[in-house]
Amino acid sequence: MAPESDRKPIQFNLDPKSGVPYYKQIILQVEFAIADGRFATGDQLPTVRSLAVDLKINPNTVARAYNELEIRGIVNTQQGTGTFISDKQIKLTEVEREGMLDTLVRPLISKAASYGFAMAEVLDAVRDAYKGIVQNEEEQHDIL
């Protein structure tokens, strides 16, 4: 067989000492890989079993991560076939998008403000973080 041996298969790795549960580490790595372009629409994720073997954990743990990703609409999964990055990168209404953003941003702001961070500082930090992500992108000019 000529599998995807020529495509860099994306390196997952787990840090058992981090305190962050395995399934969450997987979710984060997938999210991040999408964000910086290492995963694109339609790409197949490693199979539940292969990734489980690779990471030396139980398949169920991988499955759980994939499941949450599917619930969030980030991946599509089909039994017998595999799990793939969602074609229609999240289908939310504008209202839902706003709400989602608010949900993500609000706790951050609450904490940042009580720590005395000025709005400008937070804005800069956000810009910096995005800069780090966009470095790998090529034809994703306007995410807007």
Next chain:
Amino acid sequence: MAPESDRKPIQFNLDPKSGVPYYKQIILQVEFAIADGRFATGDQLPTVRSLAVDLKINPNTVARAYNELEIRGIVNTQQGTGTFISDKQIKLTEVEREGMLDTLVRPLISKAASYGFAMAEVLDAVRDAYKGIVQNEEEQHDIL
């Protein structure tokens, strides 16, 4: 001038169904009250016991919340006296501040990006959230 007794004592309330643990709800409410000016430097928080009675929970749960707040440097606590909003609103070095912000911002960005939110959208959301907070402020050190 208004002594503490007729200053609105800040209304705490808990939502048992939210899934968010009590002690975290208390922490968040204190953080938020600081952020929007309802708590200012030097203010005394309700005593462990009084708040426990008020919320109908165990004093230890309140104590835990106050403890975490103290660890973060947000309040000062003295046995026999009470718990107070920290005078020196967090004493972090610049390096620590940067690291802290990064820690707060990074997960947000990772998620926002994988949901397809553009940087500009996130920036707007941050501005909006800060606007909501600043409404109550008056002569508070300018958040720039």
Next chain:
DNA sequence: TACATTGTACTATAAGACTAATACAATAGG
């Protein structure tokens, strides 16, 4: 000192989170 007020320590327990073992079910392809 005496005492009321404040936070703290220790312990117990119930609930939930996390992972794994194992067996099941759907799909693709010969």
Next chain:
DNA sequence: CCTATTGTATTAGTCTTATAGTACAATGTA
């Protein structure tokens, strides 16, 4: 159809979290 491959379901074990009960210790003040 078979069968290998994929994800799924069920169950259980272990650990951590969250809260409470109860007793202790420090502080301020008369």
